[in-house]
Amino acid sequence: MLQIPDRIKPLRGFSHAIHIGLNVLLPILAYILVRIDFVLLAILLILLSKWRIFAVRPRYWPANIIASSIDIIVAVSLVLFMANTSSEWWQLFWVGLYGLWLLWLKPRSDVLSVSAQAMIGQLLGLSVLYLKFGDTSLAAIVAGTWGITYLAARHFFTSFEEAQVALLSHVWAYFSASLAFILGHWLLFYGTIAQIIVLLTTIGYGLAALYYLDSAERLSQNIKRQLLVIMCAIVVIVVALSDWSGSTI
Incomplete structure (x- = not known):
């Protein structure tokens, strides 16, 4: 089984203060770039902030990418939510959530926090997928659903002593992608929330609670x-x- 290394981050002293400062600055810079319509540049800034993924030997890159995938999904999703509204207050709300993610939830490594990270990553990732790209091809929607749910499941299982992480993650991703293939012909929405997100969130969170207990x-x-x-x-x-x-599509 592929072992995912712990995230590298300073724990104390001057380096820790710099680390906190950069985490505070990142959402602010992303907000400024979104306000001046440089959304792609804001996303690029987020990706560049993950440079430490590649600051090791290449054989560790796949594990680092998987370990950072939920953080990237959450960050990119929040930036796209910022860009999706013209209300400054809503944009500041998403900035606040991003800051809360970076400063409070993301650094935590206990079981409940890691589980919450995975659940939030799946929810935000699927929300962006169906809200922003719901009119793309069915194959793209299915592939996107598979990728997001697989990475969320991998992240969830990292805090447990589970021997079949890859298998269970693929099972959940296969179920989610199959549901996306079926419901993708209708893509019903409740306001801005796709029906499939409600179903996958209900089933996924329920199964996660059962597994944790x-x-x-x-x-x-x-x-x-x-x-x-x-x-x-x-x-x-x-x-x-x-x-x-x-009618179906």
Whole structure:
């Protein structure tokens, strides 16, 4: 199994202060670039901020890319959300979330925090995929769904002693991509949220909760039954109340 190394970051002293300062500066610079319509430059800035991925021997690059993928997905998604609105207050809201991600959630490595990182990455990544690129080809949507859900699952399992990380990640990605292939013919939206995002979020978060509780030996039959009933109820409600009368593409 491919081992993902820990993120390299200074822990104290002057270097730590510089690290914090750069993390504060990055969302501000991204916001400024978005305001002057240099969105691609803002995304490039985010990618350049991940230079440490390649500051090691090439054989470590794939592992570093996987380890940083959720951070990149979240950052790029938030920049695109900034660019998708003309409201300065909404843009500042996304800037604040980006800063909170960089300064509080991203540096944390406990099980719940890593799980939250994976869930947020999947939610934001899928939201951008279907909101910004929902009118692209079905193959691109399926491939994008596969990639985002696979990387989110890989990130989720890194905090557990799981021997089948790649297999389980591909299973979740295959299920998600299959659902994208089926629902991609309709692409129903609730406002700006695609139906498939509601379904994958419900199922994914529910399965993640079951896995976490089971790994912590806190999963009783009663809790399992409750979670499964809630998941199934939400899925049934979403499917039953959807308007399926539209023509397929």
